[in-house]
Amino acid sequence: MGRARISLKHISNERTRKKTFMERRKVLIKKISEFSTLCGVEACLIVYDDGNGDIEPVTCPKDPVLAHSILQNYEFQKNQRPPKKFGIQDFVEDRKNIIEAEISKVHKEITNIKYPTSDPSFITWKRIN
Known part of the structure; x- marks a missing residue:
């Protein structure tokens, strides 16, 4: 209380x-x-x-x-140590870097979906041999 x-x-x-x-x-x-x-x-x-x-x-x-x-x-x-100044420009730059990293991640996922590096048939072929 x-x-x-x-x-x-x-x-x-x-x-x-x-x-x-x-x-x-x-x-x-x-x-x-x-x-x-x-x-x-x-x-x-x-x-x-x-x-x-x-x-x-x-x-x-x-x-x-x-x-x-x-x-x-x-x-x-x-x-x-001087205090770190974090202005509007720093905020925008950090936000831009975060968004660019997310975009890069999505591009990699799209590339992996379009052009897969492994095929299920390769996995079965390895089991046979």
Whole structure:
């Protein structure tokens, strides 16, 4: 059974807003930790407070050196390989190649039907000898 949809609106009461923020931050940190553990991947979460005067973000993993190394690894990988761009021209070309392959397959089937390479009489002749 699913949850009801949450209406997203500004929480006007500052105390309630702070409490909600802290709860959501705690849940996010727990989720990212579980995700990292269960999937065996490096994951990083950075959350900035909503203006308490703290300029230090809350990170998961808590070790800032480890979080920084994960971010550097991500940046390095992002710069290593450019993202593949798949435009309308690429889509049309792929579709054309698929259709040409299907046409070629049908032509081969038609050729095999018109000009069979083996005849049933050859098979019987081999059995006799």
